[in-house]
Amino acid sequence: MIDEKTYAELREIADRYPEKRSGLLPMLHLVQSAAGQITPEGIEACAEILEISAAEVSGVATFYTMYKRRPVGDYHVGVCTNTLCAVMGGDAIFSRLKDHLDVGNDETTEDGKITLEHIECNAACDYAPVMMVNWEFMDNQTPASATQLVDDLREGKEVRSTRGPKICTWREAERVLAGFPDGLADEGPSAGPASLVGLKIAREQGWTAPAGSTSEEKAND
Amino acid sequence: MTDTLTPVLTDDWDAAQSWKLATYESRGGYGALKKALGMAQDDIITAVKDSGLRGRGGAGFPTGMKWSFIPQDNPKPKYLVVNADESEPGTCKDIPLMMASPHTLVEGVAISSYAIRANKAFIYIRGEVLHVIRRVQAAVAEAYLAGHLGKNIHGSGYDLDVVVHAGAGAYICGEETALLEGLEGRRGQPRLRPPFPAVAGLYASPTVINNVESIASVPSIIANGADWFGSMGTEKSKGFGIFSLSGHVANPGQYEAPLGITLRQLIELAGGIRSGHELKFWTPGGSSTPLLTAEHLDVPLDFEGVGEAGSMLGTRALQIFDETTCVVRAVLRWTEFYKHESCGKCTPCREGTWWLTQTLARLENGQGSAEDLDLLVDQCENILGRSFCALGDGATSPITSSIQYFREEYLAHLEHGGCPLDPMASTAFATEGASA
Ligand SMILES: Cc1cc2nc3c(=O)[nH]c(=O)nc-3n(C[C@H](O)[C@H](O)[C@H](O)COP(=O)(O)O)c2cc1C
Ligand code: SF4
Ligand code: FES
Numbered sequence: 001m002i003d004e005k006t007y008a009e010l011r012e013i014a015d016r017y018p019e020k021r022s023g024l025l026p027m028l029h030l031v032q033s034a035a036g037q038i039t040p041e042g043i044e045a046c047a048e049i050l051e052i053s054a055a056e057v058s059g060v061a062t063f064y065t066m067y068k069r070r071p072v073g074d075y076h077v078g079v080c081t082n083t084l085c086a087v088m089g090g091d092a093i094f095s096r097l098k099d100h101l102d103v104g105n106d107e108t109t110e111d112g113k114i115t116l117e118h119i120e121c122n123a124a125c126d127y128a129p130v131m132m133v134n135w136e137f138m139d140n141q142t143p144a145s146a147t148q149l150v151d152d153l154r155e156g157k158e159v160r161s162t163r164g165p166k167i168c169t170w171r172e173a174e175r176v177l178a179g180f181p182d183g184l185a186d187e188g189p190s191a192g193p194a195s196l197v198g199l200k201i202a203r204e205q206g207w208t209a210p211a212g213s214t215s216e217e218k219a220n221d
Numbered sequence: 222m223t224d225t226l227t228p229v230l231t232d233d234w235d236a237a238q239s240w241k242l243a244t245y246e247s248r249g250g251y252g253a254l255k256k257a258l259g260m261a262q263d264d265i266i267t268a269v270k271d272s273g274l275r276g277r278g279g280a281g282f283p284t285g286m287k288w289s290f291i292p293q294d295n296p297k298p299k300y301l302v303v304n305a306d307e308s309e310p311g312t313c314k315d316i317p318l319m320m321a322s323p324h325t326l327v328e329g330v331a332i333s334s335y336a337i338r339a340n341k342a343f344i345y346i347r348g349e350v351l352h353v354i355r356r357v358q359a360a361v362a363e364a365y366l367a368g369h370l371g372k373n374i375h376g377s378g379y380d381l382d383v384v385v386h387a388g389a390g391a392y393i394c395g396e397e398t399a400l401l402e403g404l405e406g407r408r409g410q411p412r413l414r415p416p417f418p419a420v421a422g423l424y425a426s427p428t429v430i431n432n433v434e435s436i437a438s439v440p441s442i443i444a445n446g447a448d449w450f451g452s453m454g455t456e457k458s459k460g461f462g463i464f465s466l467s468g469h470v471a472n473p474g475q476y477e478a479p480l481g482i483t484l485r486q487l488i489e490l491a492g493g494i495r496s497g498h499e500l501k502f503w504t505p506g507g508s509s510t511p512l513l514t515a516e517h518l519d520v521p522l523d524f525e526g527v528g529e530a531g532s533m534l535g536t537r538a539l540q541i542f543d544e545t546t547c548v549v550r551a552v553l554r555w556t557e558f559y560k561h562e563s564c565g566k567c568t569p570c571r572e573g574t575w576w577l578t579q580t581l582a583r584l585e586n587g588q589g590s591a592e593d594l595d596l597l598v599d600q601c602e603n604i605l606g607r608s609f610c611a612l613g614d615g616a617t618s619p620i621t622s623s624i625q626y627f628r629e630e631y632l633a634h635l636e637h638g639g640c641p642l643d644p645m646a647s648t649a650f651a652t653e654g655a656s657a
Contacts, residue, residue: 016384018298018341019424024406025389029348050406063408063564064389066348078349082310083508083554084467084540089648120392120558121310122349125467125540126474129649135351142650163320164352173351176358177387185359188352190239195317198464198476199231201490207224209232209461212449 002045006034010049013179021050024060028067030178033171037068068115073108074169075153078119078132079146085121088128089142094118096143101150113154115170126194127162134173136161139192164188223453223479225486227461229441230434231477234321240356242363245324251369253440257332258377260443265336269439271447273459278304278395278432279506279535281458281524284439288429290419291337297426301334301342302404305357305433306388306395308347309507310558311538314463315433317475319346319353322437323360327383329436331369332443334381337429341382345400348387358385392562396610397430399564410566411610434463455481458523462537468503469495469543469647481526484539485518498543502626506535508555509615511622512548532622545647547640548627552619553581559616570613573604577620584631587638594624594631 002010013027014020024046031042038061040054047054061067079094080086097116101109108115124130127139131146138149139162152159159167165187176182202208233239233248245251257265270285291299303326307315319326326344334342344361346354361383364370372380386404388394394403398412401423422428438460442450451459458480464487467473471492478487484503494500502512505522511532513520520530527534542551560574580597583589601617608614624631633641645651 019405021406022386022404025348025403026387028389029387060406060408064391066390081554082558083551084311086554087542087546087551087644087647088468089650091644092648119349120561121308121312123307123313123316123347125311125313125538126465128467128473132349135349137350137352140649161352176351176355177348179358179385179387181355181358181362185240185352185355186238190236191234191317191321194472194474195231195321196235197472197474198226198478198490199228199235201476202224202226202228203235205224205226207226207228209227209229210223210449210452212445 002031002034002041006030007045009178009180010045014049016179021052024050024057025064026178028061029174032068032072033174033178036171037071071108071112072170073113073115075113075167076115076117076134076170077150077153078117078122080120080122080128080130080132081118082121084125085128085130090129093129093131093141093143093146097146097150100147109154111154114150127192133159133161133167134170136165136167136173137163137192139163161188163192225482226476226478226490227453228477229461230318230322230325230437230463231475233325234317239321240323240360242324242360242367245322249444250324251328253444254328254331254369255375257335257443258375258379262336262338265332265443268447269336269442272442272450273447273454274435274438274442274450275458275524276432277434277438277462277536279309281534284431284435287419287431288333288337290417291427291429292420293338295427298341299337299339300423300426300428301330301337301339302400302423302428302430303330303342303344303433303436304395304397304400304430305344305346306400307433308392308395309509309536309538310555311465311467311504311507311540312536313465313467313538314475314536316350316353318433318437318463319357323357324364325437325440326357326433327360327364328369329439330383331364331374331381332439333429333431333436335379339429340380341384343384343386343404343423345386345388345394345404348389354385354387361385392558393564393612396612399610400430401428408564410564453479455521455523455525457525458534464522464537464539466491466539466541468541469498469546470541471495480523481521483519483521487539488518488541494541494543498545501542501544501546502548502623503542504538504540505532507538508540508558509611509618510535511618512626514626543647545642545651547642547644548623548630549581549585549634550640550644552623553578553585555619556581556616559612563612567609567613569604570608570616573600573613574616576600577616581620584634585640587634587640589635591632591635594628598624
């Protein structure tokens with residue numbers, strides 16, 4: 001539903017930019033947050049605010065894979081099946097989840113809880129096989145951990161990202177992507193373990209960048 | 222001798238609450254911005270030029286030179302756009318950087334924008350990384366409150382606004398002109414060049430587009446000097462970079478080292494290939510860079526060294542595959558990715574990637590014939606150099622290189638009537654029995 005508040009927020013997004021059309025991508029994220037998918041009403045609202053045709057907005061909405069023309073469940077579950085993750089087990093995880101949830105790619109379970117999709121490389125290959133729930137990292141999965149994960153989500157148990165906060169709903173996540181922070185930035189660690197492997201070795205070996213290096217110079221500042 | 226690993230960008234990542242402004246400032250953060258604001262803008266550009274920093278987003282174009290192409294006599298506003306789309310398969314360095322140390326990027330944005338005389342900067346982050354977007358949003362907000370961004374920064378008279386912009390899922394939007402289209406609220410299709418973005422980029426105004434890691438390297442160059450940066454790395458590939466190891470090594474992850482380190486050294490640091498296995502093939506810089514093999518373990522990982530070995534340094538995305546991995550399966554999957562991500566603007570890529578997947582799928586199923594390999598090479602020749610942007614070129618890399626090194630394995634699929642390898646053997650949980 002595009003109510004008055006949402007309409008005002010759509011305008012607010014457009015106003016962040018020197019030329020308002022630049023707001024379209026985040027505006028469509030907000031439409032998804034408000035309406036649970038890209039709706040004709042949402043497209044009309046964007047078109048009206050940006051003073052472009054609905055067809056133009058539609059053309060943009062269909063180009064980008066994160067925009068959905070069908071209702072998305074509370075939890076969008078992505079399984080990376082790009083080569084590295086696929087080889088490391090992503091294919092096995094994805095096929096297990098399809099069976100377990102009895103859905104195909106980009107389909108939603110009957111209870112409306114979970115939409116399953118195979119996704120492309122999500123820039124977390126050092127944590128392969130990788131899953132994303134509502135675009136939060138779920139690192140180093142196995143078929144067993146993946147089925148447990150979706151069961152927990154369906155039962156409403158608390159699920160945390162391996163490198164972030166407690167999982168929110170898909171619609172809440174889309175609101176953050178639209179540029180309205182949810183105050184959860186301070187949750188989770190600085191980095192997951194794989195991000196730190198090189199640094200850990202450097203610390204153990206006493207390896208640093210050469211003298212005059214950032215840390216030393218910084219300390220003298 | 223420089224140390225084997227040289228943490229600069231990654232140096233803060235193990236600090237408690239490393240993403241917070243207080244942590245960053247306690248370690249000297251934003252000192253470089255204060256120093257830069259006291260320098261003439263052209264001197265900053267010169268320092269970045271002299272450092273030898275080359276773009277960390279894949280192509281390796283000299284960063285300082287790119288900045289100097291901005292026509293300062295052009296009356297239009299100037300813009301800085303940070304490319305945080307990180308979607309090249311295998312590439313996973315910018316995302317942990319922004320998660321752990323977003324202020325390194327924000328400080329770099331402030332210095333770089335000041336140097337090119339931009340009063341507005343955009344950070345275009347792929348949409349599929351929610352927590353990273355939270356961290357960058359929060360860092361920008363903190364930086365405004367502390368006066369590192371906004372009006373009259375630290376009394377210098379310089380104003381800068383930074384907008385964090387979330388993308389919506391499109392690999393092609395990492396290509397800089399497609400990114401600009403996305404940022405202008407359009408379908409992400411590359412633009413004809415010239416004009417180059419430096420002359421007519423965002424809103425047809427002079428625009429610098431740089432990768433996250435390039436911009437994040439700038440504060441350290443300003444703080445420590447061009448010579449310091451140039452003392453690391455090799456003659457034409459200066460400085461440090463984050464090397465991302467993934468796949469069949471004991472300890473995958475991020476290793477920040479001077480350019481020129483070898484895969485042999487990196488694999489050793491990573492605890493070796495996973496136990497009981499051996500290296501089969503690897504990508505030096507993402508899936509768009511031709512595959513290399515165990516014969517290339519001692520190639521210096523710098524722009525020149527990897528180029529001479531017949532590939533490209535790219536984004537230092539080292540995806541490592543051992544002998545359990547079917548190269549045909551790997552290449553088919555990458556090709557399906559390029560087909561899916563082709564923006565459809567030009568025929569060689571749009572049609573070509575479709576034909577490539579058809580031919581490869583046939584081979585993987587053990588159908589087709591040995592002539593299909595020649596057909597594939599032929600199809601690649603019709604795409605390489607004839608596509609509108611580098612996505613099409615990249616799509617051919619895994620195919621031609623795998624046929625060059627692994628022709629036998631393609632043929633084995635024909636003899637075997639399908640894949641001779643067991644896909645379960647290559648999984649991370651193969652030995653744990655976790656799949657049962
Ligand atoms: C298909 C394609 C995808 C790309 N993806 C990215 C990306 O995700 N991040 C990036 O920084 N550069 C990417 N690039 C390279 C950019 O076009 C551009 O060269 C780079 O952002 C320039 O920054 P740099 O000089 O700091 O490296 C991509 C290029 C192509 C052709
Ligand atoms: S090469 Fe592919 S991605 Fe690039 S413009 Fe042509 S169709 Fe689009
Ligand atoms: S291949 Fe799965 S995250 Fe990169």
